[in-house]
Amino acid sequence: MTLSSQDAQAASAKETQIIAIYGKGGIGKSFTLANLSYTLAQQGKKVLLIGCDPKSDTTSLLFGGRACPTIIETSARKKLAGEEVTISDVCFKRDGVFAMELGGPEVGRGCGGRGIIHGFELLEKLGFNEWGFDYVLLDFLGDVVCGGFGLPISRDMCQKVIVVGSNDLQSLYVVNNVCSAVEYFRKLGGNVGVAGMVINKDDGTGEAQTFAAQVGIPVLATIPANEEIRRKSASYQIVSGADSAWAPLFNQLAENVTTAPPMHPTALSQDALLGLFAGDAVGRDVVLEPATLEDMCGQTVTKKPSLEVIYDDA
Template identity: 80%
Template sequence: MSQACGTSPVHPVRFDRLEALRAEAAIEPDAVPTGEAGKRTQIIAIYGKGGIGKSFTLANLSYMMAQQGKKVLLIGCDPKSDTTSLLFGGKACPTIIETSSRKKLAGEEVSIGDVCFKRDGVFAMELGGPEVGRGCGGRGIIHGFETLEKLGFHDWGFDYVLLDFLGDVVCGGFGLPIARDMCQKVIVVGSNDLQSLYVANNVCSAVEYFRRLGGNVGVAGLVINKDDGTGEAQAFAQSVGIPVLASIPAHDDIRRKSASYEIIGRPGGQWGGLFEALALNVAESQPVRPAPLSQDGLLGLFSADVTGRDYVMTPATAADMLGRDVIARPSLEVVYDTV
C-alpha cells in the first residue's frame, strides 16, 4: 500500500511498551492517609507594629526554645534587618539580599555559611531589604524566600521556624506567609496603645480575608509587650477571639537589658519563667479564625479622652474650600423638552 504524499508513516505501538503501560495502569494507588495531618516543622509568622518589640520578643523566645532542646531557625523579614541583633550582641547579620547581590556580581553562588549564623543552638538569618527609595521592600521579601528555596529551605530539619514580619506594611510581600499558606499559624505582638492594636487588627483582617478564599492559616494568639496593666490589649484579644500567650511587663530592668543587647530569656534567670511559659504556649497554641473589629469597635476599647472619638465630624462647604462666599451662577447646560 503506497503512502500518501506529505504524510508521515504511522508506527504501531511496540508490544513490550504497551504491556508496560498496562502493567503500570493496573497498580492500585496508595491508600488515602487517615492519620492526623501535620508537618514536623512548625513555621510561625510573627507580626506587629514597628518598634513594638517583636525582635526583642523573638530573640528571647528563640533562645529559650533552644535551651529547651528545640532546633530553632529565626528569620528576620523586616527591611530594618534588626531581628537578630539582640542575639548577636548588636552585631549586624549579613542579609540574604545584600549577600546575594554581591555574590552575583562576583559570579559566585550564595552558601549557607554566608547568610546563616548561630548562637547557643539558635540559627538566625536576615532577609534584608533595599535602601530607602531604591526598591520595594515586599519584592525584597519575595526575592529572599526564593533564595532560601534554592538553599534547600524545604529540606531543613528544624522544630520551629520563626518569621519576624513588619505588620504595618500591607503590600503583598509582607503578607506572603498568610496569602500562600507558608506558615501554620500567626502570632501578633501588641501593647496597650491604639496604633499597635490597629496593626494587630489588620493582621487579623488579612487572616480572615484569606480564610474566606480557602486559606488555612490562623491566629494562635497575642503577646502583650510593655504591658502597663491598663488592659486594652487584653480586651482586644478577647474581642477578636484569640488567646493571650504572654504579658511582658513594662519593667525598667527589661528595658535596660534589651537596650544593652542582653538576652533575658534564660532558664533560671529573673525573666526565665516568663519566656518558658511563652515557649510552651507558642508550641501548643492552636490557630483560630479571628473576628477582626471595625474601626469603631477598635476605638471602643479605649476611653474617649484617649482617642477623641466623641468628636462630631462637620462637613466642609464650597465656601470653606474657596476662602470666600460662593456666587451662584446659572447653568449653561441646554435642556431640551422631551416629546
C-alpha cells in the same frame, strides 16, 4: 482560654512548625522573637529565626548588636561577582539558634515587600523546604500592608501567626488588621490561623486583654512594662537566659507557642476597636464638620452657571 490536648496535637501535626510573628513597628515583636527563639534552643529545639523586617532588629538583638549580612545585599553582591549564594554566606548561629535576615531597601530605593518575595525565592533555591528544623520563626512588620509582608498568610507559608500588641490603640489597630487578613484568606481557602497574642509593655490597663477576648484568641504571654527589660533590650541583651529572672516567663511562652492551635479570629470593626478605650483617650466626641469650597479657597466663591447641555428624553 485553655487549649485541649486534641488541639495541641493538631497544631503540632507537621514536623516543622513555621510561625510568623506580626506587630506594629517598635512594639517589641523582634525582642519577643529573639528571646523566644533563644529559649526554644535552650530547651533542645532546633530553631531557625528569619528576620523579615528591613530594620533587621531581630538578628541584631540575637547577636548582641552585630548586624549580619542580609540575603538581599549578599545576593546582589554575589550576582555582580558571578558567584552563587551559599548557606554560609547568609546563615549564622548563636547558642543553638540559626538566624538570617532577608533585609530590604533603603528609603526611596525600592519596595520592601518585593524584597521579601525575592528573599524567599532565594531561600527556596537554597533548599528551604528540605531543612530539618523543629521551628522556623518569621519576624514580619505588621503595619506595612503590601503583599510581600502578607506572604506567610496569603500563601500558607506558615501554620500559624502570633501577634504582638500593647494597651494602645495603634498597636491593637495593627493586630486587628492582621486578624482581618487571616480571616480574609481563610474565606478564600487558606489554612493559616492566629495562635494567640503576646502583650508587651503591659501597664495593667487591660485593653489588650479585652481585645484578645473579643476577637477570640488566647493571650500567650504578658510581658510587663519594666525598666530592666527596656534597658537590656536597648543594649541588645537577651533577657530569657536560664539564670534570668525572666526565664520562667519565656519558658511558659515557649510552651504556649508550641501547643497553641491556629484559631479563627473575628476582627473588630473600627468602632468596636475604639470602644476598647475611654472616649477621652481616642477623641470619640469629635464631630466631622464638612468643609466648603469657600473654606478651600479662602474667600467667597460665586457660583457659575453650568454650560452642560441637557437633552430632553425623546
